Amino acid sequence: MKYLLTMLKVVCLLALTAPAFAQVHEVLMKNRGTAGPMVYEPDFLDIQPGDSVKFIRTHRSHNAASIAELSPEGYQGFIGKIDEEIEVKYDKPGLYGIKCSPHYAMGMVMLIKVGDAKLTDAYRNFKAPGVADKRLKAIFARMDAQ
Template sequence: MFPKLVVATGLAVMMASSAMAETFEIQMLNKGSDGSPMVFEPAYVKLMPGDTLKFVAADRGHNAESIKDRSPEGSGEFKGKINEEIEVTFEVEGWYAIQCKPHFAMGMVMAVEVGDADVPEDFLEGRLPRRAKDRLEAAIASAQ
């Protein structure tokens, strides 16, 4: 009887934690609510491990993908197709930078914070288009 109780308890915990996970929609837009061109809206989100982002292709010509070397170690990368929705579940705590590949140089990026993590010192270092860097800085500042 005891082993069944352990299994049942383990299943209940797993079901409760997955039930608490949330899905948040991110719009991929040609023009944001403030008039800015080529944006993810919102440009910053804070998640808990296990939460999911659903990137909605509200306007044509966009995708969502991780920016190389701007995700926590062990989190893996993702790449959505142009004009298609993609859902990504974030399990690893830390900061993530997301881009729309066709509009990266125009600054179409967003920042995702999972858990309570400090922004890595090198998060904005290296090669980033100026507009992308400016928008990531603004997204990080909105988190503070």
């Protein structure tokens, strides 16, 4: 019993002193959401370096891929396969744009803010195709309002 109590104390102490664990944030890929057709939910994430984002196949025929123009310098990016659930780890601070390859112009985009990152003119002036542009600007406006 005494041993058990000691162990419990050790476990509690570890839990209190351990650094915050890296989190996995889930994003749903949907044909329709509260913001309309072809959406990621949520369309904006504010995460910490070391965290991951998991793209969940809620409906079919979607993927997640980097938007090269909306990525930090030197970022290699990724292109998920259609209907593939992928988990992407973000180590470096910055703003990362995500698009669904087949539904980019229909506005299926989102933005991931990792650590300390500010919107630059390069992001603001970028012109995305179709509805994506409107939705990205709406995300930027929400960031500005924070």
